[in-house]
Amino acid sequence: MSYGILFDVSRCIGCKACMEACQQSHGQALNESENLSANNFTVVKTKNLNDTEIYYRQLCMHCEKPSCASVCPVGAFTKTPEGAVLYDAKKCIGCRYCMVACPFDVPKYEWDKSLPLVKKCDMCYHRITQGQPTACAEACPTEATVFGKRDDLIKLARERIQNEPDKYKPYIYGLTEAGGTSILVISHVDFEELGFKIKKYQQDFPQYTWQVMREIPNVVAFGGVFLYGLWWIINRRMTLQEIPLAEPKNPQKEVK
Ligand code: SF4
Ligand code: SF4
Numbered sequence: 001m002s003y004g005i006l007f008d009v010s011r012c013i014g015c016k017a018c019m020e021a022c023q024q025s026h027g028q029a030l031n032e033s034e035n036l037s038a039n040n041f042t043v044v045k046t047k048n049l050n051d052t053e054i055y056y057r058q059l060c061m062h063c064e065k066p067s068c069a070s071v072c073p074v075g076a077f078t079k080t081p082e083g084a085v086l087y088d089a090k091k092c093i094g095c096r097y098c099m100v101a102c103p104f105d106v107p108k109y110e111w112d113k114s115l116p117l118v119k120k121c122d123m124c125y126h127r128i129t130q131g132q133p134t135a136c137a138e139a140c141p142t143e144a145t146v147f148g149k150r151d152d153l154i155k156l157a158r159e160r161i162q163n164e165p166d167k168y169k170p171y172i173y174g175l176t177e178a179g180g181t182s183i184l185v186i187s188h189v190d191f192e193e194l195g196f197k198i199k200k201y202q203q204d205f206p207q208y209t210w211q212v213m214r215e216i217p218n219v220v221a222f223g224g225v226f227l228y229g230l231w232w233i234i235n236r237r238m239t240l241q242e243i244p245l246a247e248p249k250n251p252q253k254e255v256k
């Protein structure tokens with residue numbers, strides 16, 4: 001069963017209850033930043049259009065064909081049957097290809113940690129697999145954020161647009177963008193004015209990103225850099241599992 005989230009820009013009052021619920025649900029320090037980070041899986045942004053403040057959310061779009069998964073050389077990202085795109089820290093080698101490949105600039109890195117991981121929204125997988133809605137949807141007081149089956153959300157989005165055609169733009173963002181996404185957005189203001197790209201995003205990104213990314217490993221797969229990289233990967237994995245590993249003999253000599 002594929003789930004998703006419908007976000008309705010016209011109903012968002014900018015209260016940030018979704019942000020707070022997300023942070024609480026993931027054990028993060030409460031903050032009101034407007035930028036995604038390793039401590040913010042979703043943010044509420046503000047845009048002033050014609051002297052009116054418009055609020056809109058940013059989070060992982062949970063793409064049907066996720067670029068992050070397609071470029072990851074070790075399969076650390078998975079598109080689950082439930083719709084959530086999940087990240088497996090135990091597999092990650094820290095190459096950060098996912099951050100380059102994501103068309104929505106979502107994955108963030110724990111730059112301040114000695115063993116950094118990639119962080120992003122997990123569609124509250126721990127909740128939705130227990131039959132609960134996502135924390136953000138549960139907290140939203142205006143049904144600007146609604147969790148449900150993707151097909152039902154598409155119907156709901158169409159109903160809202162059809163019931164108030166003078167209010168809404170006749171468009172559901174996420175039906176076709178990036179090959180389709182589990183996060184859907186409807187709006188009463190132009191998507192492009194909020195920074196939602198439409199024209200350039202009518203394609204499956206994985207096929208394009210791979211053409212560029214697949215050449216990269218060949219560049220680094222030589223000599224000491226490769227050997228040190230191999231040591232680093234193994235060491236990272238072992239450390240993540242809290243198993244000590246010896247230093248390589250001459251790491252300084254091998255890294256340029
Ligand atoms: S929005 Fe980015 S991080 Fe999220 S599933 Fe799509 S490609 Fe991956
Ligand atoms: S689905 Fe869960 S992890 Fe994603 S933004 Fe909402 S509360 Fe946060």
Ligand code: SF4
Nearest residue numbers: 012013015016018140
């Ligand atoms: S909780 Fe709902 S109304 Fe409040 S900022 Fe989030 S999406 Fe908007």
